[in-house]
Amino acid sequence: MDFLQPSTWAEALTAKAEHPGAVPIAGGTDVMVELNFDRHRPEALLDLTRVSELAQWSVEGPAIRLGAGVTYARIINELGCRLPGLAMASRTVGSPQIRNRGTVGGNLGTASPAGDSHPALLAAEAEVEVASVRGTRRIPITEFYVGVKRNALEIDELIAAIWITPPSGPQQFSKIGTRNAMAISVCSFGLALHPDRRAVGTGIGSAAPTPRVAAEAARFLADALDEAGLWESRGALPRSLAVEFGERVRAAASPIDDVRGTAAYRLHSLAIMARRSVSWAWTDYRKAA
Amino acid sequence: MRITTTINGKHRVVDDVWEGESLLYVLRERCALPGSKNACEQGECGSCTVYLDGVPVCSCLVAAGQAQGREVVTVEGLSSEAQLHPVQQAFIEAGAVQCGFCTPGLIVATHDLLERSERPSEPEIREALAGNLCRCTGYEKILDAVGLAAERLSAPEGEAAR
Numbered sequence: 001m002d003f004l005q006p007s008t009w010a011e012a013l014t015a016k017a018e019h020p021g022a023v024p025i026a027g028g029t030d031v032m033v034e035l036n037f038d039r040h041r042p043e044a045l046l047d048l049t050r051v052s053e054l055a056q057w058s059v060e061g062p063a064i065r066l067g068a069g070v071t072y073a074r075i076i077n078e079l080g081c082r083l084p085g086l087a088m089a090s091r092t093v094g095s096p097q098i099r100n101r102g103t104v105g106g107n108l109g110t111a112s113p114a115g116d117s118h119p120a121l122l123a124a125e126a127e128v129e130v131a132s133v134r135g136t137r138r139i140p141i142t143e144f145y146v147g148v149k150r151n152a153l154e155i156d157e158l159i160a161a162i163w164i165t166p167p168s169g170p171q172q173f174s175k176i177g178t179r180n181a182m183a184i185s186v187c188s189f190g191l192a193l194h195p196d197r198r199a200v201g202t203g204i205g206s207a208a209p210t211p212r213v214a215a216e217a218a219r220f221l222a223d224a225l226d227e228a229g230l231w232e233s234r235g236a237l238p239r240s241l242a243v244e245f246g247e248r249v250r251a252a253a254s255p256i257d258d259v260r261g262t263a264a265y266r267l268h269s270l271a272i273m274a275r276r277s278v279s280w281a282w283t284d285y286r287k288a289a
Numbered sequence: 290m291r292i293t294t295t296i297n298g299k300h301r302v303v304d305d306v307w308e309g310e311s312l313l314y315v316l317r318e319r320c321a322l323p324g325s326k327n328a329c330e331q332g333e334c335g336s337c338t339v340y341l342d343g344v345p346v347c348s349c350l351v352a353a354g355q356a357q358g359r360e361v362v363t364v365e366g367l368s369s370e371a372q373l374h375p376v377q378q379a380f381i382e383a384g385a386v387q388c389g390f391c392t393p394g395l396i397v398a399t400h401d402l403l404e405r406s407e408r409p410s411e412p413e414i415r416e417a418l419a420g421n422l423c424r425c426t427g428y429e430k431i432l433d434a435v436g437l438a439a440e441r442l443s444a445p446e447g448e449a450a451r
Contacts, residue, residue: 003290003308003354028350029332035309036330036349045308049355095420096398097347098332181419182333 002044009053009131012158015046017133020155022046026054026069027101029094030110046158054105054160064166065129068105068159075104083164085171085190089120092175095182105159108144111151111210118145118211119190120173122203127163132156138163145210169193170284172277175205176269178260186261187270189249191277193285198222198231202274207253207266214274217248221278234289237282246275294356296320297366303353312351313337316363324364324393335421338394339363345401347420364393367400376400379438380431387425395421399435407443409435 004022006012016022022044025031034040048054054069057079064082066075072090076099080087086104093099093116107115108128126141130153144152153159172191177183188205200218205211224241225231255266292303292315303319311330316322316339325348326336332347339348340362348361367374373381376399386392395418402409402417409417414435423431 001308003352005354005357025352025355028352028355029347032311032350032352033331035352036311041309045352045354047352047355094332095335096417097335097338097345097420098350100344101346101350181416182422 001041003047004044005047005050007050009051009160012046012048012051013131013133013156016158017156019044019046024048024109024158026103026106027071027098029098029102030106030112048105048158060163062165063163066104066162066164068108068161069103070105072099072102072104082166083120083124084167085120085124085173085192086117086164088171088173089116089175089188089190092116092173092177092183092185092188098182104162108151108159108162109153111145111149113145113148113208113210114185114188114206115211116175116185116188116205119188119203119205120171121162121164121190122211122213123171123190123192123201124164124167125192125201128159129161129163130157131160132158136160142213145212148209167192167194168196170281170288172281174273174277176261176273184260187253187255187266187273189270189273189277191274191281193281195231195285198226200225202249202252204249204253204270206260207255207270209254212252214249214252217245217252217274220248221245234286236286237279242275242278242282245278246271246273249274290354292353292357294358295360296322297362306353308352308354310353311349312339312341312353312356312361313348315353315356316348316361322363322365326390326393328390332420333422334391335394335398336391338397338421340397340401345397362397364396367396374400375441376403376434376438379441380434383430383434383437385427385430385434387423387427391421391423391425395423395431399438402435403439403442408439 004015023042024046026048054067057066072093075090104117107117121141127138128144129138175188176186185206187207190203192201200222202214202218250267250271255263292306328334328336330349332350337348
């Protein structure tokens with residue numbers, strides 16, 4: 001096995017081009033588990049922790065460009081106000097030790113349906129910036145997850161950054177786990193209200209082969225809010241609307257039974273999380289008037 | 290491969306490191322520092338918690354090569370030759386050490402908490418120690434130990450020695 005340790009982004013891309021089988025490693029919270037249990041022995045590890053560009057975030061026009069190597073702990077401490085949904089999701093990741101190391105880039109690289117950041121990224125309509133020696137491209141988050149633990153990266157590409165626009169409205173994140181800490185989600189749900197364009201963003205975790213949006217439910221809610229004039233009036237959210245939204249989110253999921261929970265439980269809890277999320281977010285929206 | 294790193298303030302050169310091994314393995318098997326414990330090897334239990342450049346991490350999830358040129362402090366590095374660190378002393382006195390396997394990780398996590406927060410509330414303590422599992426389930430005594438250590442560390446000089 002080789003241990004490749006580039007110190008610049010250009011070197012990292014060259015290394016990945018020359019060693020397409022190299023497994024990128026940042027916080028190691030997924031990659032090292034595979035190695036420790038001898039489940040996987042890659043031809044090389046590509047350590048990205050020396051590439052300082054990856055550990056930076058910056059404001060770029062209306063958006064935030066979040067380097068793939070920024071840890072969850074830093075998202076919570078530095079971006080809690082600007083990216084509330086992602087920060088809420090980050091607070092539920094593992095433990096303090098895990099949040100000190102784990103990165104959103106790593107979550108995207110692993111692309112597990114249970115990754116905590118995915119519902120927040122989906123709801124916020126993020127884009128993933130990926131690069132290779134051939135160039136750079138931006139992938140809409142809905143096109144990034146292509147199968148169970150598979151993403152849209154080409155073999156020579158690395159994840160550079162995540163582009164997220166700070167929200168014009170409230171965001172929420174909910175997660176069911178067996179306890180408060182160190183819990184892989186049984187299922188999770190992210191919600192973003194986008195009052196500037198009268199849209200709703202959603203993200204479902206651990207309840208389908210990939211993280212996915214509930215597009216029909218989101219359109220239904222946005223249209224219903226529109227028809228009732230609620231985006232402008234900020235009037236009370238009818239309970240029936242929240243319940244119906246929950247049911248439609250549930251309809252968008254296709255979970256399985258596994259060690260963490262049954263499909264039936266996941267569907268039930270998703271409907272409730274979606275209903276509660278929209279109630280909480282709407283309360284925040286009304287208060288913000 | 291060769292790893293050059295600072296461990297508990299000492300410059301260390303470690304040879305014959307396998308590229309896929311963890312910092313925990315390097316500490317325990319190559320540096321004769323068995324304080325950090327190897328329990329779950331997947332970041333679940335926190336028994337292997339060490340400081341990496343001042344930040345508490347699970348050393349089982351740090352690739353050895355990632356520690357190249359970095360500064361590592363293990364539980365062995367918290368005490369002086371002559372005296373245990375007040376956090377260590379508090380764990381002993383409060384009866385927070387049972388089988389002892391989780392203790393080194395809890396000591397490092399508690400040490401970090403008390404560096405950041407002089408008199409943490411109980412929810413703050415529980416949150417800070419959420420990544421450390423005690424298989425003996427002796428959590429109440431562990432919470433007592435953190436409280437005792439906080440009291441002593443925040444007390445004025447002299448009063449603490451009482």
